[in-house]
Amino acid sequence: MWEEYDMKKLMAAAIALALVVFAFAPVRADVVGGQNPVKATIRTMGALGNGLAISQSNPLDFQLLKIGVAGVSLAYSGSEETVKIGVLYFGEDKYRLKNATLGNGTASANVYDNETLVGSISLTSYPKGDTEIWAGTLTLNGTAYNAYVIQAKRDAKPVEKAENVKEYCTNNPEKCKAVMKAVGQILCDPATDGNCRDKIKTFCEAHPDDSRCKKLDLAFCALNLNDSTCRQQIIQACQLNATGSNNDTNVTSDACERLGNLYEKKMGNATGFLKHLPDWYNKVVEKSQETRKITASHAGAITGQKNEDN
Amino acid sequence: MNKSKNAKNALTLALVVLISAVVISGCVQQGGVTPGGSTSSGSGNAPPSQLTQSQKDSQAAAAVDAEMTQYIDNASFADIENQLLAQG
Numbered sequence: 001m002w003e004e005y006d007m008k009k010l011m012a013a014a015i016a017l018a019l020v021v022f023a024f025a026p027v028r029a030d031v032v033g034g035q036n037p038v039k040a041t042i043r044t045m046g047a048l049g050n051g052l053a054i055s056q057s058n059p060l061d062f063q064l065l066k067i068g069v070a071g072v073s074l075a076y077s078g079s080e081e082t083v084k085i086g087v088l089y090f091g092e093d094k095y096r097l098k099n100a101t102l103g104n105g106t107a108s109a110n111v112y113d114n115e116t117l118v119g120s121i122s123l124t125s126y127p128k129g130d131t132e133i134w135a136g137t138l139t140l141n142g143t144a145y146n147a148y149v150i151q152a153k154r155d156a157k158p159v160e161k162a163e164n165v166k167e168y169c170t171n172n173p174e175k176c177k178a179v180m181k182a183v184g185q186i187l188c189d190p191a192t193d194g195n196c197r198d199k200i201k202t203f204c205e206a207h208p209d210d211s212r213c214k215k216l217d218l219a220f221c222a223l224n225l226n227d228s229t230c231r232q233q234i235i236q237a238c239q240l241n242a243t244g245s246n247n248d249t250n251v252t253s254d255a256c257e258r259l260g261n262l263y264e265k266k267m268g269n270a271t272g273f274l275k276h277l278p279d280w281y282n283k284v285v286e287k288s289q290e291t292r293k294i295t296a297s298h299a300g301a302i303t304g305q306k307n308e309d310n
Numbered sequence: 311m312n313k314s315k316n317a318k319n320a321l322t323l324a325l326v327v328l329i330s331a332v333v334i335s336g337c338v339q340q341g342g343v344t345p346g347g348s349t350s351s352g353s354g355n356a357p358p359s360q361l362t363q364s365q366k367d368s369q370a371a372a373a374v375d376a377e378m379t380q381y382i383d384n385a386s387f388a389d390i391e392n393q394l395l396a397q398g
Contacts, residue, residue: 038361040373050382068378072370076361083370087378096371152381 042160043082044071045229046100046107047123047134051149053090056137063091065138067121067149069100069107073163084109088121090140097121104225104262105132111140123147125228127263127281130235132228156229161217162205164230168220169197176200179219179251180212187212215251222255225262234259238280256280 046069055061069086086097086109095118097109105126111119123136134149156164169176173190180186187203188196204213218237221230238256260281361369 038369040369042373042377045377048377048381066378066382068374068382070370070374070377072373074361074366074369081366083366085367085370085374087371087375096367098367152385154377154381 037076039075041073041075041163042070042157042229043073043163044084044102044224044227045154046070046086046102046226047125047149047151048154048228049134049149049152051134051147053138053140053145053147056144056146061143063145065090065147065149067097067134069097069102069109071100071102090138095140102226105231105266107134108136111138121147123149124266125151125231126266127235130239132231151228151232154229154232156217156233158205158208160229161208161213162201164220164224165204165213165216166197166201168216168223169200172219175219176216179215182250183211183215218255219251222251222258225259231259235280238283241280241283256283 048068048070050064050066053063053065066089067086069084071082071084073080073082084100084102086100088095088097088111093113096112096114098112100107100109106122106124108122109120110117111121119138119140121136121138123134125132125134127133132151134147134151136147138145138147169190176190177186188199190196190200193199200213200216204210204216207213218233221227221233224230225234234255237252238259241252241256263281
């Protein structure tokens with residue numbers, strides 16, 4: 001009798017549990033479906049930092065600034081798109097930045113208070129030591145300000161670096177292979193293996209400190225100087241090169257030269273730029289000047305040869 | 311003997327149901343998780359394929375805001391902490 005009662009209880013418990021599971025599972029699925037998960041990942045970082053806005057008409061009328069503006073990748077329902085957007089804090093007031101443009105060391109956007117256009121901001125970054133300073137103008141509610149922002153130190157997350165590597169290997173399969181080969185063994189051949197880019201992405205997301213992944217990320221950065229996080233990475237690599245702490249490679253040299261050339265172009269706009277130049281930058285400029293001399297003398301030699309031939 | 315067998319069967323069934331519950335629950339939760347470095351959140355009543363521009367802007371702005379908190383606000387606190395530690 002006792003055993004029969006116990007067995008009935010067990011059977012009842014099992015059936016009840018089964019009912020709970022089958023009733024619960026679809027509810028959980030609906031909840032997840034209803035949440036519509038959207039994956040937002042930073043793809044291009046523009047200005048990110050805090051600083052000051054100083055009225056152009058009254059230097060004592062100033063306010064604290066905090067800004068973040070970026071290209072954000074939104075992935076949902078199998079589709080992906082990038083939105084360029086930002087957030088601006090002017091003192092305690094929060095604004096949204098829309099219609100943002102992120103150039104090579106430049107960032108501009110319209111300033112919105114909810115859905116109302118209330119101004120605009122335009123900034124250019126300048127290297128000061130190992131930091132970038134953004135300087136430009138902010139117009140807000142009819143008042144014009146000079147704005148200065150210190151770029152925050154930011155490391156790209158493993159998922160961002162892995163995306164960078166995938167993009168680089170997709171667009172430059174041969175170079176991707178060459179970069180891996182220069183550092184070590186190739187993970188796979190992106191030129192022949194259709195799944196290679198995804199394999200590299202997965203590997204680099206799991207192993208962001210792998211030397212091949214780091215070099216591929218740097219190679220991506222050299223071609224994407226509109227990303228402030230990339231510029232920071234290049235500066236760090238160039239500094240290591242300048243102090244001899246890093247084994248110089250073509251990838252690092254190329255990245256330093258590209259960033260150096262970008263900064264060199266800014267010289268005409270900023271008279272104070274030539275002061276306190278970082279060591280790595282001087283090295284890049286010296287190398288660039290040497291290359292120009294060699295190229296000029298080579299061209300001269302060819303011209304002289306032609307003249308002699310004539 | 312027969313009763314004991316039934317009891318065993320019931321126990322086995324209960325175990326199977328429990329494992330199923332854990333597996334189903336795990337699978338369902340995985341659908342809502344996103345890898346590190348990203349944000350995942352609801353988007354109101356519209357299905358994902360029909361996100362409005364405003365909803366997209368909100369999602370993207372939230373991601374930027376999170377970066378500001380992490381790299382500006384938290385970094386500032388860390389700087390202050392380091393300064394205080396340096397002063398002893």
